[in-house]
Amino acid sequence: MAAIEADAGARSSSLLTTERLVLRPLTPDDAEQLHRLLNDWEVCRMLQTVPFPYPRLLADQWIADSVAQRQDGTAYHFAINDTETGGEVLVGAVGLKLTAGQRRATLGYWIGRRFWGRGVAREAAGRVLRWALANLDLDCVEAVTATDNPASARVLAAAGFREVGAGREVFLSRGGSTQPVRRFAASRGDVSALPDLPSLPTGGLPLLLVAACVLIDGSGRVLITRRPEGRAMAGLWEFPGGKLEPGESPEDALARELREELGIDVSRTCLAPFVFASHSYERFHLLMPLFLCRRWQGKPVPREGQTMRWVTPDELADYPFLPADRPLLPMLRDLL
Numbered sequence: 196m197a198a199i200e201a202d203a204g205a206r207s208s209s210l211l212t213t214e215r216l217v218l219r220p221l222t223p224d225d226a227e228q229l230h231r232l233l234n235d236w237e238v239c240r241m242l243q244t245v246p247f248p249y250p251r252l253l254a255d256q257w258i259a260d261s262v263a264q265r266q267d268g269t270a271y272h273f274a275i276n277d278t279e280t281g282g283e284v285l286v287g288a289v290g291l292k293l294t295a296g297q298r299r300a301t302l303g304y305w306i307g308r309r310f311w312g313r314g315v316a317r318e319a320a321g322r323v324l325r326w327a328l329a330n331l332d333l334d335c336v337e338a339v340t341a342t343d344n345p346a347s348a349r350v351l352a353a354a355g356f357r358e359v360g361a362g363r364e365v366f367l368s369r370g371g372s373t374q375p376v377r378r379f380a381a382s383r384g385d386v387s388a389l390p391d392l393p394s395l396p397t398g399g400l401p402l403l404l405v406a407a408c409v410l411i412d413g414s415g416r417v418l419i420t421r422r423p424e425g426r427a428m429a430g431l432w433e434f435p436g437g438k439l440e441p442g443e444s445p446e447d448a449l450a451r452e453l454r455e456e457l458g459i460d461v462s463r464t465c466l467a468p469f470v471f472a473s474h475s476y477e478r479f480h481l482l483m484p485l486f487l488c489r490r491w492q493g494k495p496v497p498r499e500g501q502t503m504r505w506v507t508p509d510e511l512a513d514y515p516f517l518p519a520d521r522p523l524l525p526m527l528r529d530l531l
Contacts, residue, residue, distance in 0.1 A: 211326055219276065220262070228284075229288070232285070234248055238305055240368050243303075243366050275287040275315060287305050287315060289304035298335070298515075299334060316347075321354035324355055326424060328386060329423060334382060336381050339378055340377050351379045352379075358379055359379060360377075400478070406446075407483055408434060408486045409434050410435065415507065416507055417505070417531070420433060421433075422517075423502075432515060436483075457496060465491065466486040476519075512528075
């Protein structure tokens with residue numbers, strides 16, 4: 196089975212930004228300020244794994260652990276810097292811990308008390324959520340908040356989470372007592388942007404016409420790409436291609452898309468129709484002819500922030516594809 200890891204960009208990512216925040220890996224230099232902000236009962240009491248009082252040495256250890264976890268891909272913790280403070284002041288932290296052997300992770304965050312009420316938590320949590328679903332091999336991100344913390348529940352809802360249940364969890368900050376909690380979750384369907392769609396005067400689902408191509412190299416491998424952050428269903432895999440512009444044929448659309456996405460030139464005569472997909476999504480119906488191509492000019496290079504991989508036909512099943520693409524995979528494996 197092919198090993199599927201986080202994108203190289205995800206593992207090496209050192210910076211996430213929003214309109215006013217900079218999210219960066221924690222460093223040992225952050226320990227003093229982190230301790231000052233976190234050693235506060237009003238902050239600590241809402242956190243499950245943080246004791247109160249919060250020892251200074253624990254800040255050093257936690258930062259060291261966060262560096263090691265980022266390197267081995269088990270967790271990604273970010274310091275939150277607010278550019279409104281000049282970009283140099285740590286105001287909180289947000290992190291994502293992956294669940295071993297599962298395609299899910301848990302998100303947590305905290306903000307120093309004097310920075311409350313500015314929308315920092317919502318902005319940071321939403322940014323990490325979207326980055327994670329687009330760049331890590333996840334289907335779902337979960338979060339938990341104490342029932343006596345309605346502000347955090349509002350933050351999660353605004354960031355894209357939906358409430359999925361209730362339960363009880365141990366809070367180290369409250370002496371190891373079990374507290375009632377609200378559970379939240381978010382998947383790609385909760386945060387994905389929708390494509391621009393035509394309207395249908397007769398009602399029903401708008402029809403979206405897309406053309407895609409299976410590029411096959413001399414070793415029989417096929418090229419697949421991962422949808423980047425900011426695109427609908429970011430993080431899922433697909434065959435390169437895109438929407439037809441008005442007046443375009445599928446072949447012309449593919450030639451344009453492959454040039455824009457991958458920097459290669461493909462002749463219409465090198466595109467062989469193979470099969471088509473017809474799939475109803477929640478907000479539109481997709482019709483997609485799939486072509487095969489073994490000859491092109493240039494070397495494919497990702498030009499739109501997407502991840503690109505050459506895989507064998509047998510490895511296709513190891514990757515989470517877009518729903519419309521999944522029924523096509525067995526036919527492609529049988530052909531190749």
